[in-house]
Amino acid sequence: MTTPGKSRRMRQMFNADTGIMLCIPIDHGMQVGAIDGLSDPDRLIGEIADGGADSIIVNPGLMRRYHKQLERIPSVILRMDQTTMWRTGGPFGYDTTYTRLVSDVNAAVQLGAEAVITYLFTCNLDPAEETRCFEINGEISKQCEANGIVHVIEAMAANGGHARADDPEVVLMNCRIASELGADIVKTDWCGAEGITKVVKNSLAPIAIAGGGKSGSLDELTDVVRAGVDSGARGFMIGRNTFQRSDVRKTVQALRDTIVSGSR
Template identity: 55%
Template sequence: MSETGKARRLARMFNARSGRMLCLAFDHGMQVGTVPGTEDPARVLDAAAEAGVDAVILNPGMMVRHGHRLAGGPAVILRIDQTTMWRHGTPSGYPDTHNRLVSSVEEAVSMGAEAVITYLFTCNNRPEEETRTFEICGAVAAACRRWGMVHVIEAMAAKGGFARHDDPDVISLNCRMAGEIGADIIKTDWCADKTRFSAIATQSLAPIAIAGGPARAGIEAVADYARAVIASGAKGLMFGRNVFEQDDMKATLRLLREIVHG
C-alpha cells in the first residue's frame, strides 16, 4: 500500500493555505449525454485551468482527448463508473438505478490522474442496486490502497428511491458508510440545516465536498449557496451545472475560488 502516493496526490487537490478544494465536475456526458454548456469541452476546461480550480472530474474519453489542457494545472479526478440514475424520469431512463464500472484504478494511474471517483447510491427501490454500488466502491477502494490513488466516493440517496436526497439523517448515513468503505474524499448533497450538516462534517471519516445540484438562476444565487456550504463545514465544492451553465463561467469560477479559499 502506497501511503506516500496517496498523500502526495491529496496534497495536489487541496489548497495548502485554506485546506479546501474547488473542483469542476465535468463528467455529465457519460451519464446524460450533452447538456447545455458542455458542447465545447475545450472552452470549459481552458476556463477552469485559467481560473485556478484545484481539481476537475473527467470521464476517460474526455481525459484522452482533452487532458493535455490541464497539464501542470488542476488535479484530475477520473470517473471510472457509469450510472443510469440521472436519467430517471426522462424518456431514456429506467425505473431503477443501474451502475457498472467502465474503467479501472490502474488505467487512471496510467493516465496520470490524481484520483478516481465512484458512486455509492443508497435507498434505491431495488436493494440489489444498492448492493452493486457497495461492491464497486469496495473493490475500487482496495485497488486505490494498492496503487496509492485517492478515492472519491459520491454518496447520495438514489433519485426515484424511497428517501429524500437532502434528509440530514440520510446524508449522515451515506457519509459514514462511504468513510467506512475507505473513501479519501466524500462528495455528497447538502442539507439546509446548517447545524446538522456541521455535525456530519465534523464526525466524517473523510473530508466532505458538496455537489452543486440543479443549476441556479444566476451567479449570486450560486455564490450564496457556496457561502452557506463552506460556512457549515464542507471542505470543498464540486460544482458542474452551476459553473458551465452560467452566462459568465470565468467570473463564476473566480468568485467561487474566492469563497472557498478567500
C-alpha cells in the same frame, strides 16, 4: 491506511492557502449524453483553469482527448462508473437506478489522474442495485490502496428510491457509510448548514459539497459556498451551476474568492 502516494495526491487536490478544494465536474456526458455547456471541452477546460479551480472531474474518453489542456489544472479526478441515475423517470431512463464499472484504477494511473470517483447510491427500490454500488466501491477502494490513488465516493440517495437526497439524516448516513468503506473524500448533497455541520463531525473523511443542477443567481450560489465553508466542508464540486452559466471563468473565480474570504 494513507500511503505516501495518496498523501502527495491529496495535498495536490486541496488549495495550499485555504486547505479547501474547488472542483468543477464535467463528467455528465457519460451519464446523460449531450447537455448545455459541454459542447466545447477545449474552451471549457481553459475557462475552468483560468478561473483558478483546484480540480476537475472527467470521464476516460475526455481525459484521453484533452490531457494536454487538463495539465493546466492542478489535479484530475477520473470517473470510474456509469449510472442511469440521472435519467430515472425520463424518456430515456428506467424506474430505478442501474450502475456499472467502466474503468479501473490501472487506467487512471496510466492517464495520470490524482484521484478516481465512484457513486454510492443508497435507498434504491431494488436492494440488488444498492448492493452493486457497494461491490463497486469495495473493489475500487482496494485498487486505490494498491496504487496510492485518492478515492472519492459520491454518496447520495438514488432517484426514484425511498428517501430524499437532501434529507439531512440520509446525507449523514450516506457519508458515514462512504467513509467507513474507505473513501478519502466524500462528495454529497447540500442539506443545509446545520445538516452539513453534523455530517462533517461524523464523517471519517473530508466532505465535499455537490453543486446540483443550475439554479438561482451567482450570489445565491456563493452564499451556499460561504455557508459550506462555515460548516466545515473541505471541498466544493460544482458542475452545472458553473459550466452552464454565461461566464464560466467569472463563476469559478467568484467561487474561489468566496472560499478564500470564508477561510480566513
